Amino acid sequence: MNARALAGRPKVRAWLWLLAAGLAVTVAIAGDYLRGPSHTTTVAVKRPLDPADLRLGFGPQTYDEALTGATQRIGSMREQIARHPGEWLPMEGLARALFARYRLTAGADDLAEAGRMLDRALANAPWPAGPTLSRAGVSLAMHDLDGATAALRRFDASAVPPPIEERREAQSIRCEIAFERGRLADARKLCAPGDDLGIALRRANIAAKTGDTTQAARIIEDMLRTPRLPPSTVAMLALQRASVALAAGDWRGSGQWAHAADRAFPGYWLSEAYVAQQLALEGDRAEARRRYARLAARTGDADVLDALAWLTKADGRAAESREWTAKAGVAWLARSERLPGTYATHYAEHLLLHGQPREALKLAESDYRRRPFPATIGHYAFALWRNDQPGRALAVLRAGEARGFKTADMKMTEALALGAIGRVDEADAALAEARRLNPKIDDLRQQFVAFQQE
Secondary structure: OOOEOOEOOOOOOHHHHHHHHOOOOOHHHHHHHHOOOOOOOOOOOOOOOOHHHOOOOOOOOOHHHHHHHHHHHHHHHHHHHHHOOOOHHHHHHHHHHHHHHHHHHOOHHHHHHHHHHHHHHHHHOOOOOOOHHHHHHHHHHOOOHHHHHHHHHHHHOOOOOOOHHHHHHHHHHHHHHHHHOOOHHHHHHHOOOOOOHHHHHHHHHHHHOEOOHHHHHHHHHHHHOOOOOOHHHHHHHHHHHHHHHHHOOOHHHHHHHHHHHHHHOOOOHHHHHHHHHHHHHOOOHHHHHHHHHHHHHHHOOHHHHHHHHHHHHHOOOHHHHHHHHHHHHHHHHHHHHHOHHHHHHHHHHHHHHOOOHHHHHHHHHHHHHHOOOHHHHHHHHHHHHHOOOHHHHHHHHHHHHHHOOEOHHHHHHHHHHHHHOOOHHHHHHHHHHHHHHOOOOOOHHHHHOOOOOO
16 A cells, blocks of 8 residues: 555555456457467666665564564553643654554554544644644545645644754655645655655656656665665565566566565565465465465455455355455455545455445545546546446546556556447557556456555
């Protein structure tokens, strides 16, 4: 979800596949859409890593064990704050514990409290000391690029040179800020080759969002070869690798990596969501619904609820779909009210999925203005198209391409926008490029890709 982690949250992407519900584009585009290729392709990578060969290191071996540990650390840090009120170090400790649990659960309450606690800690610390890197990392997870930048300025003001590990963490955050601001040259420079895990993962994401899923796959697999990685890290990397496979239309690979993540870190709800998604892609939609329903009952996660609402709708279960849609709407509204900037694009996705394009457009535009990178470019352009503004949608997409971004979703939306304004030959070319990047892009089962890391 940025990584969403790599801040650890999933991203619903089925908005593009409103087309599968019967939205018209043009006769030429729609006809070509339905005649899309159905063959499977595999991401070609150097020295491919077999998902069955993953090796686990130390750390909690299951999701429940990790969650219990994170909750215990939160309780311990609350006790320390009670014993030492006003001291900033225990406040940072609590914030880091809350953020660690957020990365496991995607719980907005933990993320919001972590941010508040870090603000208190910074206010209590003498300049330029304080939890600057923690604040930068949490700000980034909140999609607050200005806040992250301000925290890094305070970090840079330190009179004592920070340790190499902290400098690398700061560099990784700077890379992500540059990427999300659309400054690809700066992002590539900041994420230049090195052995830092965070930097390497961001480098893989840059490759994937600029049309090179082969390179992205290689980088992630190289990271997975690192010895003694904690099971939670192995699962996160395996899900990222599954996401790259999905972006390249390699559904066989995405399934292998989703199951590998599930084996590596049993009980992790996000791995289980990827597996449910895979079942839908493979045609076992009844089992996918059952698994999503169990996850929805267990987690109440808004992304899971939306995925289930969309799947039940596609299966003709209209009444059930309306129930899940209502629950998802309540969950998204609660998140967006608590952290509006953090969930603007995600809530906009929900609104687009469920027939509220005007409301979605406002949210999508606000996030795009702050962070013009592929996730927001695609959402905003699609929202413009859904609001009968294909010319503006095309301008947004072309601006993103001029920055160096290239994804199959962007090219597909470009085809829709071009078709809507009658530029059919150019629309065909955009559709062909979308298929080159992802040969599954116009397979109707693509509508069930609900989880894919940004």
